[in-house]
Amino acid sequence: MSVFLSCHVRRGVQNAIGRNIKLNLNDGKNVRRMSSLKVTETEKGKKFVPFTDMVSSRRAEARRSIVVQVQSSQSFKELHAYCSSVGTVKQMLHYTVGVEPMNFIVVEFASEKDVTSILDKSSYVEDSQIIPVHSQFLWFRASNRKLPKLKQSKTAILNAENGNNNLTAAEIVDLLKKCDSVSDQMKQLYDFTKLNDLGTRLRFLTACQVEDAVRGMFPSAKAFPFGSSVNGFGKMECDLDLVLRLSDEKVKSDARLMFHCKALVGSERSASQRNMEAMGDLLQLFLPGCSHVRRILQARVPIIKYHQQLTDVECDLSMSNMSGVHMSDFLYIMGSIDDRVRPLIFTIRKWACEIGLTNSSPGRWITNFSLTLLVLAFLQKPPHSPPILPSLNNLVKLADSTDHYMTEDGINCTFLRNINKLKKPAGNKESLESLLKEFFEFYSHFDFTSKAVCLNEPVAITKPEHCAMYIVNPLERGLNVSKNVGLEELDRFKVEARNAAWLLESQEHKTENWGLLSIFENKRKSNNLFNFAFPNKQARLMEVSTLFENEAAPVEFKNESVKKQVESIRNEKKQKLKEIQKLNR
Template sequence: MSVFLTCRLKNSIGRKKFFNFSSDIVRQLSQQVKQNESFVPFMDVIKFRREEARRSILVQVQSAQSFKELHSYCNSVGNVRQMLHYTVGVEPLNFIVVEFASEKDVTNVLERSSYLEDSQVVPVQSQFLWFRASNRKLPKLKQSKSAILSIENGNQCVTPSEIVNLLSKCDSVSEQMNVLYNSTKLNDLGTRLRFLTARQVENAVRGMFPKAKAYPFGSSVNGYGKMGCDLDLVLRLCDDKVKNDARLMFHCKGLVGSERTASQRNMEAIGDLLQLFLPGCSQVRRILQARVPIIKYYQQLTDVECDLSMANMSGVHMSDFLYIMGSLDARIRPLVFTIRKWASEIGLTNSSPGRWITNFSLTLLVLAFLQKPINSKPILPSLNTLVKLAEPKDSYMTEDGINCTFLRDITKLKTPTENKESLETLLVEFFEFYSQFDFASKALCLNESVAITKPEHCALYIVNPLERGLNVSKNVSMEELDRFRVEARNAAWILESQENKNENWGILSIFENKRKASSVVNFAFANKHGRLVEVSTLFEENTDKPVEYKNASVKKQVENIKNDTKNKLKELQKTNR
């Protein structure tokens, strides 16, 4: 796979950009192989990334070439492990993430750092710094000969045209899906920047709350995040367990008003902290009346959109569950990425909240589908199976009483799946399954691996795996659900009816179906397999190749519709005369 990606990318991306991008993918693929050989539990990954952030600083520099002088300075204070470069903005600002060998090295660097003597500047100290140019007082440093820039322009996303170029040169639909996944997923630098962003918030409140922790959750850490994805954060002011044997206890203030009112006031104070004091935090918006109050803001220095909450840890445990499910089989994440891309391209999902289906709901739809017997063999276990196999160390209960207990180490599952279907087959089966699913009376439940009767009336009901009383897709309207079913039917038909490769073949053909969707919906009939056929194709008599039908009943149905329609057209013509 890595050899293929190198060959394909060389034709579509400039030489320097190609080297950085392809080498990054090759590195990620090799890391992925290692991870598959030795599974790392989710909380261990979080712990490793948090420690990595504590050993790192983020430095704004004049250009990527500043890394040699920066390396010389940082190495005189501590032991530099690696340096990663990226840019932000149209007129790019340059930044370098410097990772040290130990957290003590970062402490030494920060103790030697300063800020401008300016009454208009808030003197905040953090791991976000800028590298001053040399002058008479600051002589130029020697450029380190041992300095190596591990990544240059590491946060650069693949453009839509480059993705099309990559996918059009693949040999199969399954290969297209793997390439799409590996070329768009969140890379190592993107993950580092998100944990550094979390670290900034954590450090900002640690003067008063020394045990505070900011946990990333959602797509940034669950394995389904793509380049440029938002960062979801939950801030915990004290995440340590209560010491029941302690004799000395801290004096604390009681809550003023209800718990929700106190949470809203705390969030408002955190919003002020972000807006007034923390460098890079801009566009701060307080959404305090939501079910879970959040603060949305943009971190300019890491180029990350953030959603900060102070809710319970259920979001982190949900991310753990999704991470586990994605790690059970190498086909799952490419399938999720492809379906999310399809939904985005044809307008089923939207970046703004509303009545449309979300990426989270789509992911759960994919996982629920993979729990069903596909050719008699399911790929994923139910959540209840993981609960039954849980060990005492896997037991988690949130302060709201949400039971988040399930097996965290998937190496302890008895046997892997015997299902060996290709990604292409799974994609078509997904579309066919949901184009015929009884959404009117059934709800999807990942806990049981079976469809259950709807607990309440709504268009789409997907049971929240951890908070079983909640419907994660309650926002979806009936019109949007109907659109989803029709588009799924269309996509299945398009993929199965392709015979020859053209410019936009395979998954590219279902991505470009946006403009044709409305006409297909209005002028189509469904065969017994639930797939849509455009009526206009039934009357194409002067084609080079006749239409082929899979069985006689479908052919007879088509011929009857053709004859009936022709007779009606003749009657209309006579009436008009």
């Protein structure tokens, strides 16, 4: 469930930790009813909402909304009274930004006309030092002699208070400690860290600002969010990826009057870089809230990075083709097929972050996108159970005429968009805990030396070129999404996966840090290829060499694969000792 963690809800969470995480969300004295706490249609097992329909619905929602800076959350009653005098207020959601918090309220109206009316009544400070920009980002002026205080609305309801607050690391630990099983821990981690409704609204409003900024000259321009903000794998505070299309209309073949347009000067790439440079200036000089604008124009895909202070969102803006949006559609579909997919991916991403496998800075580290594809590929062909997800080629075969898409770069993005037409694979009843263990075991033994991970077919393929790790981009099949990963980082990934599998397999009783906490707390760098972690509070890490120091007291193994590896190493060590003894003679 998507959660707005208001001040009251945060206290409810803390109190619920002592009551087996059963939150009393219907307590009218402490918690207002919040629309974000309702179970979604997909979670109820109702009809699936295709990606394009979901995005269109969110875009329309953003068009019906404004963001208003207020003095405090209690300003909502007076703000409701003012807005209701102009249009019909549908709901109001409060959030804060900054250490010394600035307060904002998202006001959603019943129609887009109401927003037009409220903006027509709005103004700006008369000051020669400001840029007079009209947008959906406003502030609520305090009452004075000319502006008498409005009567507070008696019908006003604040649907969320502090709706963008995150659980702290300590709160997450407390939450996970009280769970009954590893599967429950995975579900709780997903439910309480995923991007909530307000977070999604703020990202579409941020996209709307960029769109409106260029619509005077390009009336059909659209800014499409893609990536984790829309594919169902985003967590609170995730970045917003945007692709700006100056025209999203198809050429009218029957038109007699044609617009005069400027031809591109130079190569398409240099023209794209110049356009991005101009967009960077527009963001930096004219749009309120846009700060820390950085132009990264020499990358394979030129982007503008900036921070939208009013929604507290980090943004990456590009003007390249739409393949990223179609990839988001594919990931959205894969996450919607089975309710175990997203909690599993959230857990593995969290594990990788905690032990330092992923890094916020670009480099030789494995990325969250690569990890996501590894999980999806694993779920297409789990070693000990039937498949959970279909291959991309299977979705391509089921596509109809409405599913055909080709980008301007010739990338075929055709696949089934509506999974209501897909027969769900039957027979896999594995728990989340079992799937997590199988994932770690699967990739700790995967032959990355000669094989590539591919989601197009449910089989590993021969690696097409020499590199440490090769994960085929499902849509742009000539690209390796993990090309940046070095051999050392790949070795670390396999060692850490082996360690995690060992930890989860060897736990018989709950300890202070059990289940997911045991694999999250293992913050270290692996110096040796064969390290195993044990659930011993005194000495958690053990190198394989110590397993051979006292053969009179053999170690008891519960995991057969680990046992075979250790026996193999032991035999190899004995053979090397014999060879050394011969040389000494």
